[in-house]
Amino acid sequence: MTDSIDGLFSRTEDFPNSVAQARRSALVGLDDLIERLVTDAIALLDPTVMEAWSIAVHGDIVPSVKALSDRTPLFVFAGDVGVGKTEVAEVIGQVIATRSRTDVTLYPLSLTARGRGAVGEMTTLLTRAFERIGADFAKARRDDGAASSLGILLIDEADALAQSRELTQMHHEDRAGVNALLRGIDGMRTDRLPVLTVLCTNRIDALDPAVQRRAALIEIFNRPTYGQRAALLGRLLAGTRLSATDIDALAQGTGEAVGRPYAYTYSDLRQRLVPEIVLDAYRRGAAVDSVIANEVLSRTPPTRPFGVGTR
Ligand SMILES: Nc1ncnc2c1ncn2[C@@H]1O[C@H](COP(=O)(O)OP(=O)(O)OP(=O)(O)O)[C@@H](O)[C@H]1O
Ligand SMILES: [Mg+2]
CATH class of the missing domain: 3.40.50.300 (P-loop containing nucleotide triphosphate hydrolases)
Structure with missing residues (x-):
């Protein structure tokens, strides 16, 4: 070509x-x-x-x-x-x-x-x-x-x-x-x-x-809604020890929060959070569970919206 x-x-x-x-x-x-x-x-x-x-x-x-x-x-x-x-x-x-x-x-x-x-x-x-x-x-x-x-x-x-x-x-x-x-x-x-x-x-x-x-x-x-985050996380983390309730909690936790008026992006979930969770579990030789997921979540913040804090 x-x-x-x-x-x-x-x-x-x-x-x-x-x-x-x-x-x-x-x-x-x-x-x-x-x-x-x-x-x-x-x-x-x-x-x-x-x-x-x-x-x-x-x-x-x-x-x-x-x-x-x-x-x-x-x-x-x-x-x-x-x-x-x-x-x-x-x-x-x-x-x-x-x-x-x-x-x-x-x-x-x-x-x-x-x-x-x-x-x-x-x-x-x-x-x-x-x-x-x-x-x-x-x-x-x-x-x-x-x-x-x-x-x-x-x-x-x-x-x-x-x-x-x-x-x-x-x-x-x-x-x-x-x-x-x-x-x-x-x-x-x-x-x-x-x-x-x-x-x-x-x-x-x-x-x-x-x-x-x-x-x-x-x-x-736009950034994914709660429902979209839950659907994506459920799909990406299928087969792990995360229950439907755990996935729900993760979808909540990746939404807007006090002091942070923006949710996680699709790429935050797919290219950062989930890979980090899997790697973390792998390094420990453990199964992916909610303890690991929440720990990784707490140290993996979402990307700032475009133009925020950069100008
Ligand atoms: N609806 C979705 N479902 C699942 N994954 C998604 C969805 N939207 C985006 N992604 C994933 O998020 C990542 C980023 O998406 P993409 O590159 O299209 O973002 P973008 O809007 O072009 O961002 P940028 O402005 O930084 O270029 C990709 O890995 C993509 O597969
Ligand atoms: Mg792009």
Whole structure:
């Protein structure tokens, strides 16, 4: 693949595949959200689906269906750290592919690399990404407008890029980055490429208004609720000596607390707390039980919300 050679995308991923299916299955409490995202994505990417619906319910293709094709297939995922933005963006292709019976390719572009090189590199990166996708999907539309394959361009960690152009201290180069993004997504729409762009950011407030205006959907992700924490912990700690009551207590204990107005994130639970509990029990040569779980909990605090205590 040219992907890693030209260093543009970290990797591309073709759906459906079994690894993505497993990742999708591991997500807790997001079924309704994923359902909604996938339905909307397919409606935006494949006009024949909407046309068939319109004919079925209205007897004809109503003009408002045409208006939908002017919509930019852009989703913005915003919210705190570790709440599933990247994970959902990376697995919805799996669900779209299964549902629409069309091959989907994910093109992940992470902009954390901003500090990596010279100013203006981000602009070049974006421009090249859109060029590459333009080339890959130039022939993807069939005559009836349906697509033979679909793409998802994931612009992750887009905070740096998506700073509002209205911010006074914004560098000229940053503005060029935003402009490259706008040019790219507008170009894909004009060329009717069957490509969904998903932009993830921690800072919806700093997202350029022109980008927000184009988004077909802005989804704010949140830290898991009590029920979501209980479901995830129950799944991750199944088969241990933790009873349903112990899991419940752990779900309570990972919620908001006095002096700490925020709960644990999904990643706090999945990548820190549970692995720590298991390791701790292993080191002791003991079974995972509530004593160990509570001890680990007390020394494993949740991640602070984005922007809190860092500015
Ligand atoms: N609903 C969920 N169910 C189970 N695990 C989840 C869920 N959401 C997120 N996770 C897990 O939490 C971790 C962090 O998720 P993810 O990387 O998507 O966060 P993010 O919102 O992109 O955070 P950041 O803003 O820091 O990039 C991943 O390991 C992911 O699998
Ligand atoms: Mg992320």
